[in-house]
Amino acid sequence: MDFAYTARMQELRQQVGGFMDAHIFPNEQRYHEQIAAAGNPFAHPAIVDELAAQARTLGLWNLFLPESPLGAGLSNLEYAPLAELMGRVVWASEVFNCNAPDTGNMEILAQFGTPEQQARWLQPLLAGEMRSAFCMTEPDVASSDATRIQLTIQREGDDYVLNGRKWWASGALRPRCAIFIVMGKTAPDSPDAHRQQSMVLVPRDTPGVTVVRNLTVMGYEDPESHCEVTFENVRVPISHLLGGEGDGFAIAQARLGPGRIHHCMRCTGAAQRCLELMCQRVTSRIAFGRPLAEQGVIREWIAESEIEIAQARLLTLQAAWTIDQQGKKAAQDMIAMIKVVAPNVLQRVADRAMQAFGGGGMSSDFPLAFLWTQGRTLRLADGPDEVHKRSIAKSALRRYAK
């Protein structure tokens, strides 16, 4: 295994890091001010467009999409340190058109979309002009088991008719979100539980689609929006089917592989930022006659955080390397492992940093509390920890319990 940064990676790292220092960190406050001024928590702030135009000119655009002529042509391993840098600020990835859930949606459109579907939805997504949502989870069934989903997709002549209810569709209330990728059942009675599902492309403005509400995330109104959506006799032409009938489960697996490790890369970056903020704070703040940094307990938090971040980074790189060298299937266990590790590391490091910040750590004056919620929610989003551990254990038992 060789995770050494190539010359190209080092150059890109410098470029993305330089961009973060010059344009993202200095505008963190402005981003929130522009959203507040818009009077809509999901508004698209002008600063994102301004900076995206600059990033695109510099070629820092669509850096994900490994092995595709549509992206920057980076491998997963090459992309990892760049996504880590972007993860230091929650909205930065969008400036580089590398944000969830659009990246995962673009990947499956690139992999499974017809030329017509790609022209209509993938191209504007790649250009950053459109946003998308992925609708799989349902409030009425345990959706960590995708075979349980209930939304129906029935063929009627040249149309599919959709009926059902989804929630946690991230991005669905963003002003530019125009397309939903919806997973439902075309063959609920098929004896093969993994061939019952299909995916259909549904424009947000299709009659019968209702974005019912946004769900707060641990009390936060996340600018990304996470929505409950109902589908009542929603009719789309059969040409809106993504892949073939019965391919839905397999497409979901394809989507979640690299998407999961992108989250992990960003989590590592977010944890790194929390650690750096903690170090800066404890050296400048005096209590009981000396800087907080001189307290043994605080040094322990710093050391533990440093160790855990290094472990998460290495495991992420190993997962990325395995996908590149041996394919997604061979990397399945690695992806599951890092998907458990990285959000937990972020949660623990952010928690220590919040404690070191005192009351300030609980406020929105610093990014720590929101980053903590990112770690906490990512222990559920894209599959709960327990489900990943289940598959890791299954695989270990297969290997060792002979």
Ligand SMILES: Cc1cc2nc3c(=O)[nH]c(=O)nc-3n(C[C@H](O)[C@H](O)[C@H](O)COP(=O)(O)OP(=O)(O)OC[C@H]3O[C@@H](n4cnc5c(N)ncnc54)[C@H](O)[C@@H]3O)c2cc1C
């Ligand atoms: C911020 C956020 C954004 C999200 N974005 C999206 C999105 O864009 N699109 C989308 O479709 N979904 C999205 N989700 C939903 C997310 O993927 C689901 O919440 C997750 O997959 C779990 O499904 P569920 O909520 O139905 O939990 P359930 O399936 O009801 O599971 C509940 C709990 O049961 C336990 N459990 C389940 N199975 C097992 C097992 N085999 N062994 C042991 N314990 C088990 C776990 O602890 C699990 O947390 C998002 C969620 C959040 C919080």
